[in-house]
Amino acid sequence: MMKTRVILCLGLAAAVVGGATAAQAAAPPLRLCADPANLPFSSNAPEAVSKGAPGLYVEIGQAVAEALGRPMEIFWSLSYFGKRNLRTTLLAGQCDFAVGLPATSDFMGPRVIFTRPILKMGYSLVVPKARTATRVDDLKGKRVAVQLASPPQSLLAARSDVTSVTTLDPEDAMRRLATGEVDAAFIWGPSASYINHSALHDKFDVIPVDAPQMQWQAAIGFSNKQSALRDEVDAALGGLEPRIRAIVSKYRVAMGPSLAFADAAPIKVAAAANEVVAAPAAPGAAEKGDPVAGKEVFNGTCGHCHGPDAIVADRKINLRRLKLKYGDQMSETFFTAVTEGRPAKGMPAWKDVFKRQDFVNILTYLNTVQEK
Numbered sequence: 001m002m003k004t005r006v007i008l009c010l011g012l013a014a015a016v017v018g019g020a021t022a023a024q025a026a027a028p029p030l031r032l033c034a035d036p037a038n039l040p041f042s043s044n045a046p047e048a049v050s051k052g053a054p055g056l057y058v059e060i061g062q063a064v065a066e067a068l069g070r071p072m073e074i075f076w077s078l079s080y081f082g083k084r085n086l087r088t089t090l091l092a093g094q095c096d097f098a099v100g101l102p103a104t105s106d107f108m109g110p111r112v113i114f115t116r117p118i119l120k121m122g123y124s125l126v127v128p129k130a131r132t133a134t135r136v137d138d139l140k141g142k143r144v145a146v147q148l149a150s151p152p153q154s155l156l157a158a159r160s161d162v163t164s165v166t167t168l169d170p171e172d173a174m175r176r177l178a179t180g181e182v183d184a185a186f187i188w189g190p191s192a193s194y195i196n197h198s199a200l201h202d203k204f205d206v207i208p209v210d211a212p213q214m215q216w217q218a219a220i221g222f223s224n225k226q227s228a229l230r231d232e233v234d235a236a237l238g239g240l241e242p243r244i245r246a247i248v249s250k251y252r253v254a255m256g257p258s259l260a261f262a263d264a265a266p267i268k269v270a271a272a273a274n275e276v277v278a279a280p281a282a283p284g285a286a287e288k289g290d291p292v293a294g295k296e297v298f299n300g301t302c303g304h305c306h307g308p309d310a311i312v313a314d315r316k317i318n319l320r321r322l323k324l325k326y327g328d329q330m331s332e333t334f335f336t337a338v339t340e341g342r343p344a345k346g347m348p349a350w351k352d353v354f355k356r357q358d359f360v361n362i363l364t365y366l367n368t369v370q371e372k
């Protein structure tokens, strides 16, 4: 479901970024895992660095390191969102944190742990300014560039009325769009916006598509051996919200701040064709969940606020009391809370992050630990 880049090679180099102050000199550097060739997210190209634009993730990493009073080092390694790459970097202890990982259950399970979501990212439709395309149906009869093995490619493959043109990466798709070889592109949104702005004078509209598998929350990831560091970074994130927003707008990537930031402006979202926007509903009795898988997702993502194994002192967020609190309404309340979130109270919406089956699994797990 996520963009994966083929690992070309593992060219590794570490560099100290910025001058450390005297106080920071004593603190050990916080080591960011980053891709050297992945603008707008990260780059070690001399032009990017000299222009003061080393990338969104690098700048967020710097903000985090500063908040912790530590200097930052970057461990460069090609491949972005590559699970294999993270195994040899983040999980091998070569670096301490990676910005922009998808906070989802199917992303490296319990070995990678996350902060709260910091960004919402996903696939976008890119169309000429004059044309209004707000739904996948508007692509009827058009030639549309998609990325190889991406969710838009699978979505359009199921439709006989749209001609999809497979491209290797967003650059290739945007090039074909600019030359008129295709009418639209349905590609990785942040890259589309960045290329549209930096190379094409904002000639196109980039419209996020709000549909299952198309948008998800990104967070900062750590090895599960680093939960103290994760907690420290997570605690610092609240205060960094305005700075992170400023960094996001600097790179002109069309993605909204996550719902975890309750007062954030909603992102411009287009409803996709009806058949792909499934309305969430409480699971029926017939839907079977796997409590073991549910527990794993819970401890990987939810346990961070709701306590490992749902054990937590604060009654308000004690999910072992759902049955006592809601009785027969437990499933329904659970589903509404997890899909829509309670943004004002600090509970993120997870409908773009997890599949329905994940929610059913979590609920099945929670059912096994309810207080009587």
Ligand code: HEC
Pocket: 116, 260, 298, 301, 302, 303, 304, 305, 306, 316, 317, 318, 319, 322, 325, 333, 334, 337, 338, 342, 345, 346, 347, 348, 350, 362
């Ligand atoms: C960033 C912290 C955070 C994370 C991560 C989080 N939650 Fe929550 N959640 C909260 C807070 C805070 C509340 C309480 C909201 C309120 O007071 O109404 C809550 C409320 C809930 C409720 C309703 C509880 C009730 O008693 O009404 C459910 C169900 C729930 N969360 C499930 C989950 C699940 C499942 C996950 C993981 C997919 C998750 N939460 C992840 C912070 C979080």
